[in-house]
Amino acid sequence: GGIITQTPKFLIGQEGQKLTLKCQQNFNHDTMYWYRQDSGKGLRLIYYSITENDLQKGDLSEGYDASREKKSSFSLTVTSAQKNEMAVFLCASSLGGYAEQFFGPGTRLTVL
Amino acid sequence: GDSVTQTEGLVTLTKGLPVMLNCTYQTTYSPFLFWYVQHLNEAPKLLLKSSTDNKRTEHQGFYATLHKSSSSFHLQKSSVQLSDSALYFCALSDGSGYNKLTFGKGTVLLVSP
Numbered sequence: 001g002g003i004i005t006q007t008p009k010f011l012i013g014q015e016g017q018k019l020t021l022k023c024q025q026n027f028n029h030d031t032m033y034w035y036r037q038d039s040g041k042g043l044r045l046i047y048y049s050i051t052e053n054d055l056q057k058g059d060l061s062e063g064y065d066a067s068r069e070k071k072s073s074f075s076l077t078v079t080s081a082q083k084n085e086m087a088v089f090l091c092a093s094s095l096g097g098y099a100e101q102f103f104g105p106g107t108r109l110t111v112l
Numbered sequence: 113g114d115s116v117t118q119t120e121g122l123v124t125l126t127k128g129l130p131v132m133l134n135c136t137y138q139t140t141y142s143p144f145l146f147w148y149v150q151h152l153n154e155a156p157k158l159l160l161k162s163s164t165d166n167k168r169t170e171h172q173g174f175y176a177t178l179h180k181s182s183s184s185f186h187l188q189k190s191s192v193q194l195s196d197s198a199l200y201f202c203a204l205s206d207g208s209g210y211n212k213l214t215f216g217k218g219t220v221l222l223v224s225p
Contacts, residue, residue, distance in 0.1 A: 041217055043213075098205055103157070
């Protein structure tokens with residue numbers, strides 16, 4: 001088996017601040033994803049990456065950047081934190097195709 | 113674009129009763145549907161998946177049948193347990209080959225003793 005780790009578990013920032021969330025997986029999966037989970041709105045895709053150094057925008061990419069410098073890691077940057085984007089950010093990885101996505105435990109973002 | 117609708121936000125049941133959580137979808141691709149379950153303070157995990165029309169798929173006592181004629185993939189269980197209390201998401205793959213998922217808003221299932 002494998003595991004996905006996300007750091008930090010809790011992230012507190014000031015409005016307008018640039019914040020980075022990190023994700024590591026040891027499944028050796030090619031495809032990785034970043035989702036935002038808001039209460040009552042399900043999971044929405046921010047960015048995904050099908051291989052090292054590839055980046056694809058999801059439905060919610062505005063206000064975010066991503067980076068995939070290694071196959072095992074995928075970072076998400078909130079370019080200017082806003083109070084209305086306080087949420088849980090989930091990282092996932094998959095073999096692609098129609099394979100199962102494995103999720104990390106999440107990073108909870110609070111903006112003051 | 114693709115969409116997934118879960119009509120119930122909250123379902124409350126007594127232990128031992130049957131449950132059905134609704135999921136309908138819209139897509140122009142051949143549908144591949146998933147159910148994920150998220151227990152409190154845990155990561156979502158795959159419960160079951162299907163792309164085969166009219167074939168029941170089962171896992172951990174839960175089952176669902178994809179019906180392309182009605183664009184539905186409802187999740188059912190014949191007898192819920194306290195441990196089934198969780199948030200359930202229905203999701204649709206976009207057919208791109210990279211498994212981009214569109215999730216429904218989720219249904220919270222609360223099971224009482």
